[in-house]
Amino acid sequence: MEKLRNVSLSKSVYTHLRNAIITGEIKPGNPLLVLEICDKLNVSQAPVREALERLNQDGLIERRPNKSAIVTDVSIEEVEAIYELRSLIEGHAVRTTMKEITKKDIGELKIIYEEMKSASLKNDLILLNEKDMEFHRLFYQKCGNPMILKTWNEIELKIMRFIYTTNQVYFPSLDRVADAHLPLIEVVASGDGQKAEELFLKHMKAVWWKMKGVSV
Incomplete structure (x- = not known):
């Protein structure tokens, strides 16, 4: 005991x-x-x-x-390297998972979205970010590549440190952070793997592009 x-x-x-x-x-x-x-x-x-x-x-x-x-600190250079790596592995994870996505998986994504929405309404940014990571982690877990999942587990908290600030700076309200995941659920439900990969990568890079002043 x-x-x-x-x-x-x-x-x-x-x-x-x-x-x-x-x-x-x-x-x-x-x-x-x-x-x-x-x-x-x-x-x-x-x-x-x-x-x-x-x-x-x-x-x-x-x-x-x-x-x-x-x-420890997380430098801009490290974040840039993390997002470059993430763009490679997340695209693969989404593309691979889409071949075997189930209604249960889509239901789980919808539940996570509702939990994100609830966290945003309570202004609980930590919980919101945890659910954000959980949403994306589903694809890393289901893609069938343990090394990709291991890599995600190693960078997840560094991403959380980064988005804790950027979600407050680049989104007018926290519920917009949650709502940004609705198009992802829709494209996953459509079954279009190529479109899903493209949209996930665009979603992932959106804040980074805004930081760099790139029009999206």
């Missing part, structure tokens, strides 16, 4: 710190000290150390030789 409680606490600490990093509440370069976190969250050291290890694996923090940890 003690171990179960520690696992639950570790997950709670991890989620708290992860969200604080994604939102920028804990800024890049800030140190994360075990004892300070313990005092702030009123927990023991074990769940904090476990949470920090997971954050390290996610690439959200970096361990230093003296065993301290600092929050």
